[in-house]
Amino acid sequence: MGAIKLRLFIATLIWLLTFSLRFAVAEDYIQGSTYYYDMKPNMTITKPTFSISKDLSINTNVLLRFNVDDVKIDGVTGATTSAGASTTVSSDTRKEGAASVSHTIGDWKVEAGYVFSSEKDYRSSTPSISVSRDFFQRNTTLAVGYSHSFDEDLNAVSGEKNVNNYSASLTQVLSPWTVMQVGYTFSDTNGYLASSYRRVIFRNGGEVPEYVPGDRNRDAVGIRIAQWLPTNGSIHLSYRHYRDSWKIDSNTYQVQIYQHLLKSVLVRGEYRHYSQDGAYFYKDSYAGTERYLTATTSLVPFTANLYGLKAVYTIDKAKLDLEAKYEKYHQSTGLEGDIYMLGVRYMF
Amino acid sequence: MKVILILLFLFSTGCAVVQPHQRETLSKPIMQFDYDKSEAAAKEHLYNSVEASSGGFGVGGGGCGCN
Numbered sequence: 575m576g577a578i579k580l581r582l583f584i585a586t587l588i589w590l591l592t593f594s595l596r597f598a599v600a601e602d603y604i605q606g607s608t609y610y611y612d613m614k615p616n617m618t619i620t621k622p623t624f625s626i627s628k629d630l631s632i633n634t635n636v637l638l639r640f641n642v643d644d645v646k647i648d649g650v651t652g653a654t655t656s657a658g659a660s661t662t663v664s665s666d667t668r669k670e671g672a673a674s675v676s677h678t679i680g681d682w683k684v685e686a687g688y689v690f691s692s693e694k695d696y697r698s699s700t701p702s703i704s705v706s707r708d709f710f711q712r713n714t715t716l717a718v719g720y721s722h723s724f725d726e727d728l729n730a731v732s733g734e735k736n737v738n739n740y741s742a743s744l745t746q747v748l749s750p751w752t753v754m755q756v757g758y759t760f761s762d763t764n765g766y767l768a769s770s771y772r773r774v775i776f777r778n779g780g781e782v783p784e785y786v787p788g789d790r791n792r793d794a795v796g797i798r799i800a801q802w803l804p805t806n807g808s809i810h811l812s813y814r815h816y817r818d819s820w821k822i823d824s825n826t827y828q829v830q831i832y833q834h835l836l837k838s839v840l841v842r843g844e845y846r847h848y849s850q851d852g853a854y855f856y857k858d859s860y861a862g863t864e865r866y867l868t869a870t871t872s873l874v875p876f877t878a879n880l881y882g883l884k885a886v887y888t889i890d891k892a893k894l895d896l897e898a899k900y901e902k903y904h905q906s907t908g909l910e911g912d913i914y915m916l917g918v919r920y921m922f
Numbered sequence: 923m924k925v926i927l928i929l930l931f932l933f934s935t936g937c938a939v940v941q942p943h944q945r946e947t948l949s950k951p952i953m954q955f956d957y958d959k960s961e962a963a964a965k966e967h968l969y970n971s972v973e974a975s976s977g978g979f980g981v982g983g984g985g986c987g988c989n
Binding site for chain 1: 939940941942944945946947948950952953954955959960961963964968969971972973974975976977978979980
């Protein structure tokens with residue numbers, strides 16, 4: 575089933591590419607990028623991505639994206655967690671495709687999307703729909719959306735997971751140089767929420783698969799602002815507060831500064847700070863009598879920082895953007911990531 | 923939550939209707955939220971893989987779609 579979906583997606587991509595070269599309108603692009611993640615202590619991911627955005631008419635846009643995550647893990651992962659986790663996964667390839675169509679009718683815009691991904695032991699597919707409406711001469715936009723994720727861990731006996739996602743956002747133009755957005759998302763997840771690979775090692779040496787609650791409700795509210803700068807640049811500020819029924823609270827702060835150094839050279843500096851509490855059932859070590867046990871490193875309390883620099887060089891005559899990016903990610907758990915990206919975007 | 927309420931109050935008091943001909947700056951790519959959707963998706967996937975939180979903006983999945 576996954577292979578059929580993949581072939582169908584690639585065929586659509588080729589058809590759209592052929593079609594787009596004959597009927598280009600404006601703001602259409604083809605983009606190709608390769609990411610390389612060097613995640614210490616022991617994982618690397620190579621991620622080529624390809625996307626195409628095409629206006630089929632003045633009111634209708636199609637966006638297609640495809641990427642592959644080639645994951646390599648040296649040795650056993652998770653052994654560094656204080657809970658003594660272990661896993662046997664050594665490498666995997668994850669393929670992901672996404673398609674969305676948006677159509678504008680007056681002040682209304684409707685967007686339908688679909689995302690699927692597959693790896694040797696996991697499948698996920700997510701259809702989505704959102705509707706937005708402009709008010710007050712397009713100074714205010716209200717949007718609501720819904721998506722449902724059908725996930726399955728093929729390595730587990732009963733590995734289905736279902737996620738309902740609800741979202742709402744308000745975008746407000748504040749001045750000719752400032753725009754703000756407030757967003758809220760709620761999701762309820764149920765089914766198999768553990769990882770079939772992670773095992774918890776008890777203080778006495780015993781070992782069991784991790785076992786976590788079968789449902790999880792998540793709330794997140796965020797605000798972001800984009801402000802034009804008189805230096806021919808802009809600054810983006812965002813804040814998000816998150817909490818869920820596993821008693822995890824988190825705060826995320828991010829700032830991005832865009833600056834044109836020359837007409838054809840744009841740079842972006844970025845800083846992101848993230849902090850979270852641990853899940854209520856997380857422990858440094860388990861006796862074996864607990865109801866829930868986890869070896870998932872993302873459920874422990876930690877802080878994280880990300881610093882990034884991106885440069886875009888535009889060749890007007892060729893309608894090309896050449897992009898390069900480096901980011902440094904650091905978690906207080908010891909996880910560190912060096913992230914590199916090279917990309918090209920062709921406008922037609 | 924307090925931060926959001928304070929920011930909302932500060933910015934809501936200066937709200938005025940901006941006419942279409944005043945939108946040139948706002949329409950520039952570097953003023954768009956998630957201008958590069960492909961990059962935004964890659965970032966979201968990374969964060970969802972190594973952190974417990976997700977969401978806050980837009981319609982998306984409830985996790986990383988992976989194990």
